[in-house]
Amino acid sequence: xxxxxRIAAGLAGKRVVMTGASGFIGRRLLQVxxxxxxxxxxxxxxxxxxSRLRDLxxxxxxxxxxRGQIPSQALRGAEVLIHLAYDMRASGTENLRAGAELFxxxxxxxxxxxxxxxxxxxxxxxxxxxxAEDSPRWGAGGSGYRQAKIGLERRLCEGSLPSVIxxxxxxxxxxxxxxxxxxxxxxxxxxxxxxDPPGWAPLVHVDDVVQAIIRAALLPxxxxxxxxxxxxxxxxDWASYLRGLSRRIGRGEVRLERMxxxxxxxxxxxxLSIAARISRLGRRLVGRRAFEHLAxxxxxxxxASGPVRPDSGTLRLYMASPQVSIAAAxxxxxxxxxxxxxRGLGTIAR
Numbered sequence: 001x002x003x004x005x006r007i008a009a010g011l012a013g014k015r016v017v018m019t020g021a022s023g024f025i026g027r028r029l030l031q032v033x034x035x036x037x038x039x040x041x042x043x044x045x046x047x048x049x050x051s052r053l054r055d056l057x058x059x060x061x062x063x064x065x066x067r068g069q070i071p072s073q074a075l076r077g078a079e080v081l082i083h084l085a086y087d088m089r090a091s092g093t094e095n096l097r098a099g100a101e102l103f104x105x106x107x108x109x110x111x112x113x114x115x116x117x118x119x120x121x122x123x124x125x126x127x128x129x130x131x132a133e134d135s136p137r138w139g140a141g142g143s144g145y146r147q148a149k150i151g152l153e154r155r156l157c158e159g160s161l162p163s164v165i166x167x168x169x170x171x172x173x174x175x176x177x178x179x180x181x182x183x184x185x186x187x188x189x190x191x192x193x194x195x196d197p198p199g200w201a202p203l204v205h206v207d208d209v210v211q212a213i214i215r216a217a218l219l220p221x222x223x224x225x226x227x228x229x230x231x232x233x234x235x236x237d238w239a240s241y242l243r244g245l246s247r248r249i250g251r252g253e254v255r256l257e258r259m260x261x262x263x264x265x266x267x268x269x270x271x272l273s274i275a276a277r278i279s280r281l282g283r284r285l286v287g288r289r290a291f292e293h294l295a296x297x298x299x300x301x302x303x304a305s306g307p308v309r310p311d312s313g314t315l316r317l318y319m320a321s322p323q324v325s326i327a328a329a330x331x332x333x334x335x336x337x338x339x340x341x342x343r344g345l346g347t348i349a350r
Contacts, residue, residue: 003338004211008036010218015077016040017111019065019102020084021058022049024175025117029082029210030056040082041074065098066090068105075109080217082115083152092144096151103155113162115216117209118153120169120202120229120324121146127316129323133227157225164216166209169231169324172241173206174348183245184348187252191307196256198238200321204231205339205347215333228329233337238318244341248349255307261319262312 011033020026021042033040034057042058043065044050050060061074065085075081083102086095099116106114123131124139138150156163172179186192212230219226239254246252310318329335339347 004032004207004214005035007211008032008038008214011038011080011214012036014038014079016080016082016217017043017075017078018082018084019043020086020117021053022046023084024173024177025171025206025209026084027175028173028206029084029213030058032210032214041078043070043074065102066094068098068101070102070105072105072109075106075111078106078109079112080115081106081111081113082213082217084117086145086148092146092148096148099148099152100155103159107160111161113164113217113222114156115164115166115213116152116156117213118149118165118167119145120167122150122153122167127320127322129321130325131229131322132325133229133328153225153227159224161224162222163224163226164219164222165225165227166212166216167227167229168209168212169202169204169229169322171206171209172203173344176206180245180348183242184249186308187242187246187249189308191253191255192242193255193257193307193309194239194242195259195315195319198256199317199319200235201238201241202231202235202322202324203241203341203344204337205344207339207347208232208337211338212329212333212335215335219333228333228335229324229326230329230335231324231326232339234340236341241341244345245348248345253307259315259319262315
């Protein structure tokens with residue numbers, strides 16, 4: 001029995017409900033829970049995805065969180081509700097509304113506790129630092145994603161149920177569209193340009209996020225809104241990470257160039273892009289997994305175009321060197337990062 005399965009065995013016999021099971025973190029959590037003999041109830045909108053999740057041992061309940069269509073019996077008797085869902089094709093306001101309604105119904109059903117996956121972006125100084133749980137957070141402005149995460153944290157802290165809020169940094173690993181698949185696609189098309197010198201990448205492997213979720217589900221007497229930052233053990237610079245990916249796939253140049261820092265980000269939420277709207281429609285028409293396979297295939301058909309340069313938001317992150325403390329997670333949650341960079345890259349290669 002590996003370490004994750006051993007930890008998850010503590011949930012055996014408990015009624016666990018989760019959202020976001022079709023996402024890359026949710027899928028990995030479901031695998032670990034299944035290996036420990038835990039069959040969670042998953043709230044899922046996509047009937048095709050529901051069928052696959054049932055094959056993994058989950059009890060799938062078809063409902064649309066965005067419309068508040070949550071059967072009361074799905075939450076009744078739940079000892080743990082794990083909320084991972086965030087629809088990147090919907091606006092921050094829509095995600096906030098869906099999550100808040102879920103929490104309200106959880107209170108009505110007297111769920112034992114809520115474990116909510118938030119993000120480090122709720123901190124005002126991100127992506128700089130240092131950042132710890134007592135650092136300033138919940139400031140005005142920022143993306144719709146940031147404001148939705150802030151709103152859900154506020155809702156839990158003001159709520160009546162025991163709850164644990166996890167705030168991961170940069171989550172990578174097999175299936176991470178933003179921080180693994182997209183860099184690999186860029187490397188395959190001709191490489192990546194990074195600022196010289198590159199900043200520090202506060203990476204955390206998906207397995208360690210799953211570990212933190214399970215530990216939060218088992219934490220005694222958490223109170224309302226108990227908060228933990230989650231990151232990896234040893235930060236590396238972005239060049240080391242991307243060159244590690246390049247070595248694993250056997251192609252792609254990582255080039256360093258002197259770059260001018262981008263202007264400050266606009267202090268407002270951006271509207272949902274046309275690409276995001278098309279993505280949302282495609283997933284609803286053909287299913288999430290089929291659409292992602294189609295999109296990945298189309299990306300591979302693009303001709304090599306030379307090294308990919310970061311946009312202003314990514315450049316800001318690539319130039320920063322955040323210092324994120326995980327002391328609280330270590331001391332109070334029992335969290336210990338299990339996956340270093342070399343092992344993490346190995347999981348991607350496999």
